[in-house]
Amino acid sequence: MPLRTLRRTLREIDRNSRRVKRGWADRALGVAFVAGLVVAPLIVWKMESWVVKRGTDGLASVAVFKGLDGESMAGVRIRDPKAKGPMYPASTIPLGEAKQWQDRAWHGWPLVTRDVTMPPRFELKLLPACPESRQGEVIAAAQAALDADPQALRPGEAGERVHVGGWIFSIGAWWVLLTFLAWMLLLPLRVGREVHRVARNAVRQGRIDRCHCPNCGYNAKESIQTGRCPECGCDLYERPDW
Ligand SMILES: [Zn+2]
Helix, strand or coil: CHHHHHHHHHHHHHHHCCCCCCCHHHHHHHHHHHHHHHHHHHHHHHHHHHCEEEEEEEEEEEEEEEECCCCCEEEEEECCCCCCCCCCCCCEEEEEEEEEEEEEEEECCCCCCEEEECCCEEEEEECCCCCHHHHHHHHHHHHHHHHHCCCCCCCCCCEEEECHHHHHHHHHHHHHHHHHHHHHHHHHHHHHHHHHHHHHHHHHHHHHHCCECCCCCCECHHHCCCCECCCCCCECCCCCCC
């Protein structure tokens, strides 16, 4: 019963609706709207390689030193990275400073659709007391010092993360943008067509008012009763397409 009422209501609405003539510009906009939904994900996917924001997190600085015996190596995290020079424990030989960094990259536009976290890396500043050959040991000592320090900043887990929400929002944004672009491109054509229509109607109505043929402008006063232009055979009582 309610379904039948609904159908009747819809028919009634349809009967009373003003018929809007859809021109080729409206159809083109419709095509652009549908095509936009297909193209938007491709653009979002491409944006992952076109728009990349890179950043580096400084995690910790470690001062590495060796004992006076010259063999055992150890490291200590520098609490304040801005402090001038590492604070080495007494009776040790400073070897260098190791800074731990982690590089990150955010891909996508307008929202980030993928982020990449690289494995943490060490940047070494070796002092003259440290031979090049012991670089590996310095890094190992710095890593051990960070692992043992409960207050050290832990690096984030390396890997890639896909942002589903970013994907959905970006596709929507591109869809709107593409549709708006198509509308903007079609706007001058629509305006031009409208201006042409109004001007054409004004000319034709002016001819009709003077009993001239609206089509060719021939003075058709004599043939007013036949309703046809003797020159071009056109209808004299045409109603301009307002
Ligand atoms: Zn005519």
